[in-house]
Amino acid sequence: MKTIVLGGGVIGTSTAYYLAKLGHEVDLIERREGAALETSFGNGGVLHTSEAEPWSRPGMPANIWKWLGKEDAPMLLRYSALPKMWRWGAAFVRNCTAERYRRHTQINLRLSFYTLKCVEEIRTETGIDYDLMQKGTLKIYTKQESLEQNRTECEAMRPHGMVFEVADPERCVAIEPALAPMLARGRGQLALMSSLASFRGFPSAPAYCASKAAVRLYGEALRGRLARHGIAVSVICPGFVRTPMTGANPFRMPLIMAPERAAAIIRRGLARRRAQIAVSLGALRRGPRLAGAAGRPRRPLAGTDPREGMISRRPTPSWRARRRARRPRRRRHPSAAASAAAGRAAAAARRS
Numbered sequence: 588m589k590t591i592v593l594g595g596g597v598i599g600t601s602t603a604y605y606l607a608k609l610g611h612e613v614d615l616i617e618r619r620e621g622a623a624l625e626t627s628f629g630n631g632g633v634l635h636t637s638e639a640e641p642w643s644r645p646g647m648p649a650n651i652w653k654w655l656g657k658e659d660a661p662m663l664l665r666y667s668a669l670p671k672m673w674r675w676g677a678a679f680v681r682n683c684t685a686e687r688y689r690r691h692t693q694i695n696l697r698l699s700f701y702t703l704k705c706v707e708e709i710r711t712e713t714g715i716d717y718d719l720m721q722k723g724t725l726k727i728y729t730k731q732e733s734l735e736q737n738r739t740e741c742e743a744m745r746p747h748g749m750v751f752e753v754a755d756p757e758r759c760v761a762i763e764p765a766l767a768p769m770l771a772r773g774r775g776q777l778a779l780m781s782s783l784a785s786f787r788g789f790p791s792a793p794a795y796c797a798s799k800a801a802v803r804l805y806g807e808a809l810r811g812r813l814a815r816h817g818i819a820v821s822v823i824c825p826g827f828v829r830t831p832m833t834g835a836n837p838f839r840m841p842l843i844m845a846p847e848r849a850a851a852i853i854r855r856g857l858a859r860r861r862a863q864i865a866v867s868l869g870a871l872r873r874g875p876r877l878a879g880a881a882g883r884p885r886r887p888l889a890g891t892d893p894r895e896g897m898i899s900r901r902p903t904p905s906w907r908a909r910r911r912a913r914r915p916r917r918r919r920h921p922s923a924a925a926s927a928a929a930g931r932a933a934a935a936a937r938r939s
């Protein structure tokens with residue numbers, strides 16, 4: 588049979604691959620110049636079974652209601668999309684019961700295990716070579732309640748094949764794969780990717796800023812801990828870099844930089860084993876104003892007030908002005924005050 592597959596992302600290419608194996612004559616049609624240049628290009632490259640829980644879960648309809656129209660929500664739903672989505676929305680809400688959530692998680696888990704098997708099969712049959720690591724995924728929780736919630740969910744999936752362990756910070760460092768050989772050698776360098784957004788809260792991306800601040804502080808702490816083992820830790824803090832991904836950003840990106848220039852700065856910083864490699868220092872200095880600019884959409888977004896999310900653009904006082912404001916006012920000595928008053932009275936008398 589002749590079959591046409593539209594779209595050369597991971598789904599289209601694997602569909603075409605399996606159809607061809609079944610004996611179909613397959614044409615794969617892709618609108619871009621090559622395969623996998625859209626979503627399948629920009630993802631995290633992580634294939635695992637530990638996120639089998641569906642979004643339709645108890646409590647989610649209330650969350651979605653709260654997130655409605657918020658551009659940085661974990662699940663973005665715009666007001667303008669609502670009229671077309673009511674049927675999907677009703678089905679979504681129907682599936683948010685505890686019973687359905689449990690059942691769908693198990694189905695998804697089975698599907699993820701099957702997917703991993705298929706990926707392994709494709710890898711073996713085609714001999715595709717890529718940077719593959721099969722040591723599991725390390726998830727870091729910053730809140731005890733999130734850790735507990737995930738522990739409960741993983742425990743529920745354990746009888747269905749989920750393998751997991753809860754690791755404390757020491758264990759996390761111990762299983763960091765790059766670390767072990769470096770410790771043995773007594774030298775090495777780790778580079779962590781934070782962002783200039785770790786210094787300033789951009790109204791357009793609160794969660795992003797918070798997570799990048801966490802990476803920066805983690806790197807700073809790790810640098811102190813690993814220094815005695817001869818391992819340097821550098822935290823890279825780029826500003827906006829011109830890429831196809833940032834090209835799609837609907838907000839203004841002050842001091843955006845060419846990727847070549849950013850790469851040169853990062854390379855130089857790494858060669859000098861710098862603790863912190865801030866790719867655009869100018870952006871740091873102009874932080875407060877940038878935070879306002881970066882939160883301002885280039886064009887109004889559907890369902891949002893373009894002014895929403897802007898912070899005060901009044902310039903922050905310099906450190907000198909702040910120090911002056913903190914300094915207690917000097918009180919004049921009573922005799923100095925009395926002689927000044929006498930001088931003023933004499934001058935007034937002369938004038939009259």
Ligand SMILES: Cc1cc2nc3c(=O)[nH]c(=O)nc-3n(C[C@H](O)[C@H](O)[C@H](O)COP(=O)(O)OP(=O)(O)OC[C@H]3O[C@@H](n4cnc5c(N)ncnc54)[C@H](O)[C@@H]3O)c2cc1C
Nearest residue numbers: 594595596597598599616617618625626627630631632633
């Ligand atoms: C930031 C991010 C991180 C992610 N991280 C992970 C991860 O770590 N692990 C994971 O498993 N998943 C991850 N995902 C999800 C995963 O990347 C997607 O589920 C997957 O790439 C979807 O593949 P696809 O083939 O359906 O879509 P795409 O890769 O987008 O492919 C669709 C293709 O169809 C083409 N096309 C569209 N219309 C036409 C047309 N009319 N004619 C011809 N061609 C057309 C497009 O050009 C495109 O190449 C992530 C997603 C994102 C956005």
